[in-house]
Amino acid sequence: SGLPSGGGGPGGPVSLSTATEQQLDSLPGVGPVLARHIVEFRTQHGGFTSVDQLRQVTGIGDRRFADLRPLVVP
Numbered sequence: 355s356g357l358p359s360g361g362g363g364p365g366g367p368v369s370l371s372t373a374t375e376q377q378l379d380s381l382p383g384v385g386p387v388l389a390r391h392i393v394e395f396r397t398q399h400g401g402f403t404s405v406d407q408l409r410q411v412t413g414i415g416d417r418r419f420a421d422l423r424p425l426v427v428p
Contacts, residue, residue: 367427370402383421388413402428 368377370392378389388411395411396402405428409419 367425370405370408370426370428371396381422381425383418404428 368381370378375386375389375393378384378392379386384392391412392408395407399407402408405423405426407428408414408422408426409416414422
């Protein structure tokens with residue numbers, strides 16, 4: 355309780371499993387196309403159980419993953 359569904363307020367972590375494309379798009383280095391890829395991956399795989407699964411999303415390389423890892427939760 356006290357946690358917003360969909361993931362974090364300003365400065366809070368964004369939930370990969372519940373965030374909207376708009377919330378994902380607000381992350382540094384994530385634009386509308388990459389946000390859509392994240393949502394599509396989530397839909398196809400039944401959500402995220404680990405932040406490490408973000409590496410499997412098309413368009414997420416090592417550097418982008420390193421930038422996003424501290425900003426997201428499964």
